[in-house]
Amino acid sequence: MKNQIEIQHRPFGDHHPYEISSDEQSPRKPFTNEIVEIGFLTRPVGAVKDVAVIYWIDQNKDEKYTIEPKFIDPKFDDLIFTDEGHLSEAAARAGLIVDVDNWKAVLPSFPPGSQVFYQIIVKNDDDKVQSKVFDYVVRKRIYLDKVVKIIRGQESVVVLLENSKENKSGYIRVSDESNGCIELTSGFGEYSPDEKKEDIPLNIETTNSIVIPLGTTIFHINLNHLNIKIFYEDKPIIEGISSIELIEGPKNTIENIVLSFYSPEDEAFYGFGERYNAINQRGQKLDTRVYEQYKNHGLRTYLPMPLFISSKGYGLVLESLRYSAFDLAQKNRNMWTVEVELGKDTELKAKIILGNPNNLLGIISKLNSLIGRPVLPPNWAFGLWISSNEWNSQSLVEQVIQQNNKYNIPASVIVLEAWSDENTFYIWNDAKYSPNEGKEIFQYSDFDYPSSGKWPNPKKFVEQLHNSGLHVLLWQIPILKKNEEKHLQLDNDINHMVEMGYCVMTEENEPYRIRPFWFNGGLLMDFTSPDGVNWWMDKRKYLLEEIGIDGFKTDGGEHIWGRDLIFSDGRKSDEVWNEYPNLYAETYYNIGKKYKPDAITFSRAGFTGAQSFPCHWAGDENSTWEAFRRSIFAGLNAGISGVTFWGWDFAGFSGEIPSAELYLRATAMATFSPIMQYHSEYNHHKQPSNDRTPWNIAQRSNQPEVISIFRFFANLRMNLLPYILQSARSSSVTGQPMIRALCIVNPEDKNISTNSYQYMFGDSLLVSPIVEPDLNEIEVYLPEGDWISFWDIKKYSGLRTHTLPSKLDEIPVFIRENSLIPLNLNEDYNLGGNVGNNTQSFKNLCFVFCPGLEGNYKWHCEKTGEEIEFYWEQKSPESFVLKIEKIYRPIQIIITDDYVFDQDFKVLDNGRKVLSLPNYTKDHFEITVNKN
Numbered sequence: 001m002k003n004q005i006e007i008q009h010r011p012f013g014d015h016h017p018y019e020i021s022s023d024e025q026s027p028r029k030p031f032t033n034e035i036v037e038i039g040f041l042t043r044p045v046g047a048v049k050d051v052a053v054i055y056w057i058d059q060n061k062d063e064k065y066t067i068e069p070k071f072i073d074p075k076f077d078d079l080i081f082t083d084e085g086h087l088s089e090a091a092a093r094a095g096l097i098v099d100v101d102n103w104k105a106v107l108p109s110f111p112p113g114s115q116v117f118y119q120i121i122v123k124n125d126d127d128k129v130q131s132k133v134f135d136y137v138v139r140k141r142i143y144l145d146k147v148v149k150i151i152r153g154q155e156s157v158v159v160l161l162e163n164s165k166e167n168k169s170g171y172i173r174v175s176d177e178s179n180g181c182i183e184l185t186s187g188f189g190e191y192s193p194d195e196k197k198e199d200i201p202l203n204i205e206t207t208n209s210i211v212i213p214l215g216t217t218i219f220h221i222n223l224n225h226l227n228i229k230i231f232y233e234d235k236p237i238i239e240g241i242s243s244i245e246l247i248e249g250p251k252n253t254i255e256n257i258v259l260s261f262y263s264p265e266d267e268a269f270y271g272f273g274e275r276y277n278a279i280n281q282r283g284q285k286l287d288t289r290v291y292e293q294y295k296n297h298g299l300r301t302y303l304p305m306p307l308f309i310s311s312k313g314y315g316l317v318l319e320s321l322r323y324s325a326f327d328l329a330q331k332n333r334n335m336w337t338v339e340v341e342l343g344k345d346t347e348l349k350a351k352i353i354l355g356n357p358n359n360l361l362g363i364i365s366k367l368n369s370l371i372g373r374p375v376l377p378p379n380w381a382f383g384l385w386i387s388s389n390e391w392n393s394q395s396l397v398e399q400v401i402q403q404n405n406k407y408n409i410p411a412s413v414i415v416l417e418a419w420s421d422e423n424t425f426y427i428w429n430d431a432k433y434s435p436n437e438g439k440e441i442f443q444y445s446d447f448d449y450p451s452s453g454k455w456p457n458p459k460k461f462v463e464q465l466h467n468s469g470l471h472v473l474l475w476q477i478p479i480l481k482k483n484e485e486k487h488l489q490l491d492n493d494i495n496h497m498v499e500m501g502y503c504v505m506t507e508e509n510e511p512y513r514i515r516p517f518w519f520n521g522g523l524l525m526d527f528t529s530p531d532g533v534n535w536w537m538d539k540r541k542y543l544l545e546e547i548g549i550d551g552f553k554t555d556g557g558e559h560i561w562g563r564d565l566i567f568s569d570g571r572k573s574d575e576v577w578n579e580y581p582n583l584y585a586e587t588y589y590n591i592g593k594k595y596k597p598d599a600i601t602f603s604r605a606g607f608t609g610a611q612s613f614p615c616h617w618a619g620d621e622n623s624t625w626e627a628f629r630r631s632i633f634a635g636l637n638a639g640i641s642g643v644t645f646w647g648w649d650f651a652g653f654s655g656e657i658p659s660a661e662l663y664l665r666a667t668a669m670a671t672f673s674p675i676m677q678y679h680s681e682y683n684h685h686k687q688p689s690n691d692r693t694p695w696n697i698a699q700r701s702n703q704p705e706v707i708s709i710f711r712f713f714a715n716l717r718m719n720l721l722p723y724i725l726q727s728a729r730s731s732s733v734t735g736q737p738m739i740r741a742l743c744i745v746n747p748e749d750k751n752i753s754t755n756s757y758q759y760m761f762g763d764s765l766l767v768s769p770i771v772e773p774d775l776n777e778i779e780v781y782l783p784e785g786d787w788i789s790f791w792d793i794k795k796y797s798g799l800r801t802h803t804l805p806s807k808l809d810e811i812p813v814f815i816r817e818n819s820l821i822p823l824n825l826n827e828d829y830n831l832g833g834n835v836g837n838n839t840q841s842f843k844n845l846c847f848v849f850c851p852g853l854e855g856n857y858k859w860h861c862e863k864t865g866e867e868i869e870f871y872w873e874q875k876s877p878e879s880f881v882l883k884i885e886k887i888y889r890p891i892q893i894i895i896t897d898d899y900v901f902d903q904d905f906k907v908l909d910n911g912r913k914v915l916s917l918p919n920y921t922k923d924h925f926e927i928t929v930n931k932n
Contacts, residue, residue: 005047005122008100009040010529011136014515014561017289018300022072022102031139036107038069040120040131041100050114053105055118062740069105098557112140113248137250144170144188145226145243150200150210151193157212157219160191161244170244171229172259176215180232180354180366187347188246188254200878201887217354227262232354237314239264242335257348258339268359268754269328269336270534270744273305273607274618274646276630279741280754281308283615287325288318288717290578290605292558294515295620295654297630298924302605302619304578305641306338307367311747311754313357315367317608319349321579343574345542360744364640368735374611374644375932376732378472378598379763379839380550381615381645383412383722384714385677388691392418392429393454394461401468403695407707409714410837414465415553415602415679417475419455423483423490425476426539430454434487438496444546459547469837471550473602474543478556478584479514493539497523502532504573508563515561524559527583528576529568537591544595551596552588554613557605583604585613591677611642614668615675623652623692628666629771632757635673639737640744645728647675649692654681657690660701661773661808664709666812669769671713671720672761674728674738709809712832719831722822722842722859729860738762746783751799756781764819765790768812775806787814788850791831793897793912818852820870822859829894846892846914851880851899851929875928882927890918895929902928 012028013021020026026037042048056064071275103339110116116138121130144161148169151158154304156175162168170188177183200210202223209771212219230238240262247256273288275281286299293300296721306318308326318324323339329336340742351370355363368374386404391397397414404411421429426442430453433446449456462472466570480497483490497503503523504512514522526532543549563572576583585603589612592599602615610616621627631648632736638646650673651658651666657680658666670676678692689696694710697703717724724738731738740760742752752758758768758781766787768780782798789796790813796802804812815821824842826833835843847859847870853875869885879902882893893915895901905915915927 004045005124005127007040007120007122007131008043008127009038009131009134011122011134012562016515017291017561019471023138028136030109030136031137031141033109034138035109036116036136038107038118039107040069040103040105040118042103042122042547043100045099045101047124048101050123051103052121053107053118055107057110057114057117058115059117065124067105067107069103072102072104083486085797107639110138112138114138115250122454137589139255140248142166142168142246142248144168144246145242147202147221147223147226149223150199150202150212151191152191152198152212154196154215157214157221157916158191158193158197159221161226168246169248172241172244174214174217174219174228174230176217177351178215178648180216180353181370182217182230182354183351183836184241184259185347186257187348187554188244188257202221207401207461223257230354232313235313237312237354237357238352239312245337247339254342254346256339256341258337259348260335260337263329263334263336264312265329265333267310267329267336268743269308269310269326270741271305271308271315271637271640273307273327273641274301274303274616274634274643275636276301276618278755279633279743281326281328281635283328283330285325285330285626287323288578288605288607289323290560290581292518292556292605292619295622295627297619297621297634301634302581303607303610303616303638303643305608305610306340307371307608307641308361309353309363309367309640309744311360311743313360313363314351315355315363315371316486317351317367319351320345321575321607323574323578325399343572343573358748360747361740364737364744365735368611368642371642372609372612373735374732375614375640376729377600377614377645379721379725380412380598381600381675382721383676383837384410384717385413385415385647385675385679386693387415387417387649387677387679388693389417389680389682390685390689390691391416394456394458395454397461400693401465401470406836407695407711409694410469410710410718410834411714411840412469412471412837413473413475413550413677414470415677417553418682419458419474420489421475423485423487424483424493424539425487426543428455428458433489435492438492438494439500439535442542444542462547462549466548469839473551473553473600474549475553475555476540476588477519478525478527478554479519479522479559480525481519482513484601489562494523496535497525497532500532500535501568502526502529502535504560505566507566509566512565514559515654516559517561518556522559525584526568527580527587528571532568533587537587540591541595544592544599548596550598550629551592551600551602554581554585554588554601554603555601557584568631578607579614582607582610582613585610607644609642611644614645616643616646617675617677618646618648618652620681621649621652622655623658623662624655625662625771625773625811628653628662628669628769630773632669632759632769633755635739636737636741636759639739640741640746642735644731644737644739645674646739647673647677647678649677651678651692653679653692656698657692657697659773660703660706662712663692663694663697663701663810664706664808665770667710667713669767671717672765672767672811672813674724674740676717685704698867705808712809715832715834718835718837718839719823719825719833721839722824722845723762723765726822726860730763739767742766742783749783749799751781752783759771764816764821766814766816770806770811777803778806778812779803780812782814786817788817788896789813790815793894795896795898815848815850817850819850820855820857821848821850822846823848825892829892829912829914830910845889846894848894848896849882849929850896851882879928880927884917884925887917887919887925890916892916893927898932900932903932 013024043568227240288304309315560577650670698706
C-alpha cells in the first residue's frame with residue numbers, strides 16, 4: 001500500500017499579526033531586496049525522500065528554477081509539552097506542529113513589481129505529490145518629493161507633488177480648522193479642489209521657499225527639497241513634513257501611504273494608547289493593531305491608538321481604523337514617520353493640535369475633545385474591586401465576603417468571572433432548564449437552581465451583595481465556543497447564529513472559526529449586525545432586568561486574525577479588527593444603561609474612543625516587579641490617550657503569587673489609581689490557593705501584617721474618595737488624565753525623566769511608587785514649588801531630590817502647595833481610619849488646606865448637585881484669608897503644619913489642627929489662618 005504524502009503550505013499561516021507559522025511564506029508582502037522563506041510541512045514523518053520548490057517569474061514558465069529546501073529539526077525541549085503530555089499553550093500559540101516534517105526553502109529577491117510563482121514537489125519511492133501554484137507580488141516604494149504646484153484656498157494650502165520617473169503624483173493638503181487645530185490630508189493621484197482657490201506662482205530655479213499665512217498658522221514651504229514647516233502663534237511647532245512615500249502592490253494598487261516629518265533629537269513622543277514599554281516612545285517603532293499578548297507585552301497591546309502628543313507642542317490623531325505604524329526616529333534619528341494602510345480609502349487623514357510645549361496637558365485636553373471626553377463612571381466604581389477566577393460558586397464568594405467582614409476591609413465591586421457555564425455566557429453554572437431553540441431567550445423563572453448547586457439563588461445572592469454595598473459585574477466573551485462537550489443549548493445557539501448570519505464570516509461565506517489559541521475554533525459575534533446584537537443581548541437581558549447586576553466585564557475582543565473576514569455591514573476585517581472591541585463594549589454598555597442607569601463595562605481591549613465605555617484594565621500580567629513597573633507605564637500612556645478610568649490587576653494576576661512586599665507596594669500604588677482591583681487567574685482550585693486576597697498573601701508569605709497594612713490602604717482609598725470623585729469628574733470634563741506622568745505636567749523641567757514612574761494623581765497629589773524590592777530609603781524628585789507630605793503635613797521644597805525612608809505601610813505622596821484636598825475621615829481624623837464602604841455619602845467631610853499666594857477650589861456634590869466654593873489669598877506675609885461660599889453640610893478644615901486658625905480649633909493626638917464648621921447660609925464665610 002502506498003504511503004500517501006500530504007503537503008501543508010498556507011502563505012498566510014494562521015494570519016497571526018506578528019508571528020510566522022512553520023508552514024507559511026515570510027515575509028507575506030515582500031519588498032525589493034527581500035528574500036522570501038517558504039515554510040511547509042509534510043506528512044507522515046520521515047516519508048519524504050526527495051523535496052523541491054520550483055519558482056518562476058511573471059508567468060514565464062519556460063524559465064523555472066529549482067531550490068532544494070532544508071529540513072528543519074524541531075529540537076523539542078521541556079517547554080513544548082505540559083505535565084499531562086499535551087502541546088503547551090506557548091507552543092500552540094507559536095503554531096508548532098509535532099506530527100510532521102518541517103521544511104524551509106529560500107527564494108532570492110526580485111525587482112519591484114515582479115509576480116513570483118512557486119510550487120512544492122515531494123516524492124518517495126511510491127508517490128509524487130505537488131502543491132497548487134502559489135504567487136506573490138514584490139512591493140514597490142515610490143517617493144513623491146518634487147513640488148509642481150501650490151494651491152491656496154480660503155482655509156487651506158495644497159502642495160502638489162510628483163515622481164516623473166514613476167509617473168506618479170500626489171498631494172499634501174493642510175486646512176485650518178481654527179482654535180489651533182489643523183487637518184492634514186495626503187493622497188495620491190490628481191487633486192480636485194472643492195473650494196475657491198488661488199494658484200501660487202512658483203519659480204523653483206530662483207525661489208527656494210515660500211511663506212503662506214493661514215489664520216494663526218504660518219506655513220514655510222521649501223521648494224527645492226520638500227519641507228513644510230508649521231508655525232503657530234509665531235513659534236515653530238512642526239519642524240518639517242518632508243515627503244510622501246507610496247507603497248505599490250499588485251496591479252499597481254497603492255496600498256499604503258507614508259508621511260515623513262523632521263524631528264529634533266530632543267523631541268519626545270507620548271501616548272499611542274496603552275503601552276507597557278516606556279512613556280517616551282522615541283526610538284521605537286509602534287503599530288496600531290489590537291492584539292491579545294498574554295503577559296510580557298513588549299510593544300504589543302490590547303489597546304492601541306494612532307495618536308500622540310509631542311514635547312514640541314503638538315498632538316496628532318489619525319482618522320483611520322486600519323493598521324498604521326509610527327517609526328519614531330528609529331530608522332532615522334532625525335525623522336519620524338507615519339504609515340497608514342488605505343484599503344478602500346485614497347487618503348491619509350489626521351487632525352493636528354498646535355499648542356504650547358509648556359502646556360502639554362492643554363494639548364491632551366484638545367486632542368481628547370476630538371476623540372471624545374471620558375465618560376464618568378458611577379461613584380461605586382472608585383472603591384476597591386475584588387475578583388478571582390477561582391470563585392466559581394456562591395459558597396466560595398460568601399467565604400470571601402466573610403473574610404472581608406472579619407478583617408473590616410471595605411470593597412465596592414465584585415467581579416464574578418466563573419459564574420457561567422462558558423457554553424453560553426448567559427446561564428448560571430449548575431442551573432437546570434429545558435434547552436430552547438437558539439432564537440429564543442430565557443427568563444429567570446425558566447431556570448431551577450438546585451440548593452446543592454454552585455449558585456442556589458443568584459437573584460437573592462446579588463441582592464445580598466447589594467445590601468452589603470457590593471456591586472456585581474459578570475464576565476463575558478464575545479464568542480460561542482467550539483462545542484466539544486456536546487452541549488445542547490450551545491448547539492442550538494450555534495445553529496441559529498450561523499443560520500441567521502450573526503457571526504463573522506470569511507470571504508468563502510463560511511463562519512469564521514477563531515484562529516487565536518484562546519477559544520480556538522469558536523464563532524465570533526458580529527457586533528455590526530443590528531439584528532444579531534438584539535439576539536445576543538436579549539439572552540442577557542434577564543441578568544440586568546430581573547437579577548439586577550451592575551454591568552459586565554467585557555473581556556476578549558482581540559480574536560480577529562486575517563484580512564479575509566466579512567462583517568454584516570459589508571466591511572472587511574482590516575477595517576474592523578481595531579474597532580471591534582469598541583463595538584463590543586459599546587453594545588454591552590448601552591444595553592446595560594437601558595436597564596440600569598449606572599451600569600458600566602470593564603474592558604481589556606479598545607481603540608480610539610474607547611473612553612466612551614468608561615472602565616478599562618491592563619490585561620494579563622505576571623506577579624513580578626518588572627510587570628509592576630510596566631503596568632505603571634501602561635496606565636500613564638492610556639491616560640494620555642484618553643482612557644483615564646483605568647486600573648490593573650495590582651501585583652499581577654498570573655503565575656507564582658507575589659511576595660508580601662510586592663503585593664503591598666502594588667496595593668499602595670493602586671490606592672492612588674483611578675481603579676483599584678486585585679484579581680487572579682484560574683488555578684484548578686489547587687492548594688495552596690493562588691488568590692490575591694490579603695489573607696491568602698499573608699498566609700502564603702507567613703507575614704500576618706499584610707492584612708493590617710492592606711486594610712490601611714483599603715480604608716485610605718475610602719478616605720480619598722471625595723478627592724478621587726472630584727478628580728474623576730474634572731477628568732471627564734477636561735479630558736486630562738487622572739494619573740499624569742510628571743514629564744507631561746512639568747514639561748519645562750529637564751530634571752524629570754521622560755520615563756519616570758512618578759506621577760500626579762489628579763491636580764494636587766504627587767505619587768512616587770516604590771518599584772524595587774528591599775529598599776531602606778527612596779529618592780523622590782519634587783518639581784517646582786513647595787510640597788506638603790500627605791502623611792504628616794510637613795513641607796518639602798521643590799526642584800530638588802529628597803531621600804526618604806522606605807516604609808512598608810507608606811509610599812511617598814505629596815500635596816502640591818496652594819491646594820485643597822477633600823477627604824472622608826472618621827471621628828479620629830486618621831488616614832486609613834475605617835469609614836465603611838459607602839460611596840454615596842461621607843461621614844466626615846474634611847478639607848486639608850495647603851495655602852499658597854491665592855487660589856480657588858469648587859467642591860461638587862454629585863448626589864445633590866450642590867457646590868461649595870473656596871477662595872483664598874495671602875493677606876500678609878504671615879496670614880491667609882480663606883473664604884467659603886454657602887456651606888450646605890458640616891465640614892472640617894485641616895491646616896498644614898506651620899499654620900494656625902484665628903478662632904477656636906482642636907488639636908488631635910496626631911498633631912493635626914481641625915476647625916469644625918456647621919451648616920452656614922450666609923453668602924460668605926471667612927477664616928484667617930496665621931503662621932504658627
